[in-house]
Amino acid sequence: MNLIAFLSFTILIITILTLVFGVIAYFLYKAREQKKSTKEISYQDMTKKLGSKYIFLTDTVSLKSQDEES
Amino acid sequence: MQKIAIILLLTVLVFVAGYSFYDLVHTEIQSGFVQFSIVLIVGFTLIIIIRYITLIYFSILKNVQKTRDDVEPRICTEKVTILVPAFNEEMVIEASIESLLVQTYPYIEVLVIDDGSKDRTYEYAKRFEHVDGYKSVKALTKPNGGKSRALNFGIENCSGELIMVVDADSKLEPDAVELLVQSFTSPEIAAVAGSVSVINRGNTWANLQALEYIEGLNMVRNAQAFLKLVNIIPGPIGMFRRSALEEVGGYDHDTYAEDCDLTLKLIAEGYKIDFEPDAIAYTEAPEDLLDLIKQRYRWTRGILQAIRKHKEYLFNWRKRTSTSFVLWYMLFEAIFWPFMDFWSSVFFIYISATTGLSSLIVYWWAMFTVLDMAGALYCLLVTKEQLKLVFYAILYRLYFIGIINVSKIFATIEEWFNIEMSWGKLERKGRI
Numbered sequence: 463m464n465l466i467a468f469l470s471f472t473i474l475i476i477t478i479l480t481l482v483f484g485v486i487a488y489f490l491y492k493a494r495e496q497k498k499s500t501k502e503i504s505y506q507d508m509t510k511k512l513g514s515k516y517i518f519l520t521d522t523v524s525l526k527s528q529d530e531e532s
Numbered sequence: 533m534q535k536i537a538i539i540l541l542l543t544v545l546v547f548v549a550g551y552s553f554y555d556l557v558h559t560e561i562q563s564g565f566v567q568f569s570i571v572l573i574v575g576f577t578l579i580i581i582i583r584y585i586t587l588i589y590f591s592i593l594k595n596v597q598k599t600r601d602d603v604e605p606r607i608c609t610e611k612v613t614i615l616v617p618a619f620n621e622e623m624v625i626e627a628s629i630e631s632l633l634v635q636t637y638p639y640i641e642v643l644v645i646d647d648g649s650k651d652r653t654y655e656y657a658k659r660f661e662h663v664d665g666y667k668s669v670k671a672l673t674k675p676n677g678g679k680s681r682a683l684n685f686g687i688e689n690c691s692g693e694l695i696m697v698v699d700a701d702s703k704l705e706p707d708a709v710e711l712l713v714q715s716f717t718s719p720e721i722a723a724v725a726g727s728v729s730v731i732n733r734g735n736t737w738a739n740l741q742a743l744e745y746i747e748g749l750n751m752v753r754n755a756q757a758f759l760k761l762v763n764i765i766p767g768p769i770g771m772f773r774r775s776a777l778e779e780v781g782g783y784d785h786d787t788y789a790e791d792c793d794l795t796l797k798l799i800a801e802g803y804k805i806d807f808e809p810d811a812i813a814y815t816e817a818p819e820d821l822l823d824l825i826k827q828r829y830r831w832t833r834g835i836l837q838a839i840r841k842h843k844e845y846l847f848n849w850r851k852r853t854s855t856s857f858v859l860w861y862m863l864f865e866a867i868f869w870p871f872m873d874f875w876s877s878v879f880f881i882y883i884s885a886t887t888g889l890s891s892l893i894v895y896w897w898a899m900f901t902v903l904d905m906a907g908a909l910y911c912l913l914v915t916k917e918q919l920k921l922v923f924y925a926i927l928y929r930l931y932f933i934g935i936i937n938v939s940k941i942f943a944t945i946e947e948w949f950n951i952e953m954s955w956g957k958l959e960r961k962g963r964i
Contacts, residue, residue, distance in 0.1 A: 466891050466894055467891065469894045470884070470891045470892075470893055470894045473893050473894055473897050473930075474880070474881065474884050474893055476930055476931060477877050477880065477881060477893065477934065478881055479931075480877075480930075480931040480934035480935060481874070481877060481878070481881075481934060481938065483931075483935060484934055484935040484936075484937070484938030484939065485938055487821055487822065487825055487935060487938075487939070488825060488938055488939050488942050490822060491822045491825045491826055491829070491939070494822055495826070
């Protein structure tokens with residue numbers, strides 16, 4: 463068995479996988495940071511934003527329309 | 533003597549591998565483009581070899597110099613203020629302060645600056661407040677404004693002639709402060725860096741970083757210290773002369789590598805920066821890949837921001853030789869090396885796909901692995917670290933540096949296009 467050929471093949475495959483994995487890992491990191499930077503909002507902030515005393519656990523559209531009506 | 537013999541032997545092996553590589557290329561490849569590329573890669577490889585050998589040589593000289601100077605220890609009475617900037621560090625702040633309280637140096641003022649934490653960092657730090665003879669601990673809090681502002685706030689409120697900056701997630705060896713103070717042997721020395729060691733060894737990522745810190749950071753700083761031109765005072769352990777800090781206006785807020793920026797400002801003012809290898813700080817290294825990428829992304833962009841900020845010195849090598857030299861070196865490490873490394877890998881894949889001459893990749897990989905292992909062996913022997921880490925040099929070259937280089941390249945591109953970034957604080961595991 464040709465050792466150099468075997469090592470060449472192994473290192474070549476690892477190099478390809480490393481580069482591909484490096485790119486994937488970078489975009490995974492970016493996606494994670496993007497997700498983290500989504501602004502968290504507190505109950506108080508939400509009620510203030512909506513201008514109502516309570517938040518009704520209905521869908522956003524109906525909540526908005528109720529709020530606008532009041 | 534044995535160490536030098538091992539290094540010489542490994543160096544010879546590197547040259548044999550390099551010659552075999554050149555010989556193979558010269559005889560088997562005819563295409564002009566490919567030959568040009570190979571010449572480029574061989575040139576790059578030679579620069580790296582020279583870099584490694586020069587750094588190891590300077591490091592040896594620095595060790596010899598240090599051994600000679602250790603004969604006459606200096607009596608020090610300067611008061612040292614230790615600044616601990618902290619933002620959401622409740623997991624580690626107590627261990628960090630405890631390690632400062634057991635320092636052998638007697639004249640210490642510990643100042644914890646809570647940078648508007650949302651957790652109980654300030655409360656935990658406040659519990660340590662006391663004055664005990666020459667030692668004291670004080671906790672201050674301020675609205676969140678970033679590390680550089682927290683440090684400037686600390687500088688304004690401290691009383692020490694020497695100012696030590698440590699990260700809240702680092703833990704010092706008991707003699708660290710004493711050793712750093714000893715290094716301020718002349719008024720020209722504005723700052724002294726200490727060694728950073730990874731404490732949370734256990735998984736492969738942390739072990740690879742442990743080796744990287746020993747070989748890639750501490751050994752490099754030791755070599756740079758031979759010229760008294762250490763280019764980055766690390767966040768976990770560094771000491772500054774207060775007068776020098778005030779002269780350059782303290783920390784600026786316009787880069788994400790405020791430590792690097794400050795060091796460059798001091799070098800540009802003509803100050804010397806030293807390194808004390810025996811003053812050790814332990815730090816928590818990221819344990820998973822995404823956190824590691826996050827850290828390296830910030831380091832790369834921060835360093836590039838600092839280089840850009842001081843770019844006028846790049847071509848001012850006649851008047852500011854040392855600053856220019858340091859900046860070119862940093863540019864080489866931050867941009868040229870990762871790009872060339874990445875490009876070489878892509879090129880070898882291309883060569884293998886088109887000509888089948890894939891054995892080149894083995895020679896290239898072997899050369900760098902031998903270099904890494906030689907460097908690692910030297911550093912591990914000198915620092916009396918675990919010798920098993922030398923085998924991580926294989927994994928380091930096999931995939932670790934490849935993955936890191938990809939993120940460095942993306943960080944460089946994003947910095948080039950001025951894409952917005954945030955600090956990217958790492959979550960602590962509380963291992964210190």
